[in-house]
Amino acid sequence: MYLETINVVKQYANHLALDKVSIQAPRATVFGLLGPNGAGKTTLIRIITRITAPDSGEVMIGGRPSKAEDVYKIGYLPEERGLYKKMKVGEQAMYLAQLRGASKKDAHRELMTWFKRFDIMDWYNRKVEELSKGMQQKVQFISTVIHNPDLLIFDEPFSGFDPVNMDIVKKEMLRLKDEGKTIILSTHNMESVEELCDNIALIHNAQVVLQGKVFDIRKEYRPNIFRFRLTGNEFNLEHPSFTLLSKEPYHEFIDLRIQKEGDFSSNELVRLILDRYEVVSYDEELPTMNDVFIRTVTQ
DSSP: OOEEEEEEEEEETTEEEEEEEEEEEOTTSEEEEEOOTTSSHHHHHHHHTTSSOOSEEEEEETTEEOOGGGGGGEEEEOSSOOOOTTSBHHHHHHHHHHHTTOOHHHHHHHHHHHHHHTTOGGGTTSBGGGSOHHHHHHHHHHHHHTTOOSEEEEESTTTTOOHHHHHHHHHHHHHHHHTTOEEEEEOSOHHHHHHHOSEEEEEETTEEEEEEEHHHHHHHTOOOEEEEEEESSOOOOOOTTEEEEEEEEETTEEEEEEEEOTTOOHHHHHHHHHHHSOEEEEEEEOOOHHHHHHHHHHO
16 A cells, blocks of 8 residues: 555544544555545545644555655645635746655646646746636645655545546546556545546545445446337336336337346346347446435435
8 A cells, every 4th residue: 555544533622533543555546535624524625635743543545654855756736725826837836846845846847847838838927816716626636745745635626627628637547557656635526536547445434435446436326227219119027136126118119127136146137137138338327426426424
C-alpha cells in the first residue's frame, strides 16, 4: 500500500470525528473517499496532509510512518477554494509551486506544460478576479499538481466545471494515475466514482463501513436481477427459479426483467430461458455506486 491509515482517532470536544479509521490506498490507483456530509472525510484528509494530528493511530506513506517532509510530496485541492484575487494567474501558480518545494526553473517548466495542456496560455498575465469559476478551478487544479507530487488529494474537484472541462480533468487524473501517482478522490459524484476509482472507502458516522474494489462492491450488492430481450412477443414461462418483474414489448422483441430466486445459480436461470426462447441479448443488473451509497448509509 502506498497510503495507509491505521486506527486513526480524532475527537473535537464532544464530537468524535474519526473512530479507529483504517484505509488502504494502493500505489498508482484512484481511491475514492466517500461518505455523507459530516462523516469525517475532511478530518481524515487534514490528518493525511498533516494539517492536524490524530489523537491516536498512524498514517503510513510508502510503507513507513508519515513525516513532516512528506507534505512536499502531496498535492491537495481542498473543497474550500482560495486564490489571491488580485494576483496574476501565472505569478500565483509559480508562487504556490515554489511554496511546495519546486525550484523556480522546475515550476516554470511544469507551468508551461500544464497551461499548454489546458489551452490557457492566454490567461497567464490575467488577474484571478477576471476569471470565471470554472477557469479558476483549472488554475487551482494546476497549482495542485505542478510540483509533481506522488500523492494527490482532490476534494470535490469537479465543482464549477461544465461537462466538457469535467471530462478534461477526469482524463488528466487518469493520466496522472498511469504515471504512477496515487490519487485520493473525495466526491459526492457517484458517476465519477464509477468512471475513475479503482478502490473506495465509505465513511459513515466516523467509521469505515465499506471498503474494497469498486467492481467487487457492486457485485456484492447485486440484487440478482437479469434483463433479457427475446424475439417475438410471447413469454408465459413460470418456474421457481425466478420472479418476473416486468414484461414490455419492444418492436418485434419483448424485454423482460427477472429476479433470480432461491438456490438456483445464475447459469441455471440463463440456461432455462435460452433453452425455451430465442434470446437476442441478456445481462445482469449491477447496482450503481449511488445505489450502494444510499443503501449503506440509510440501513
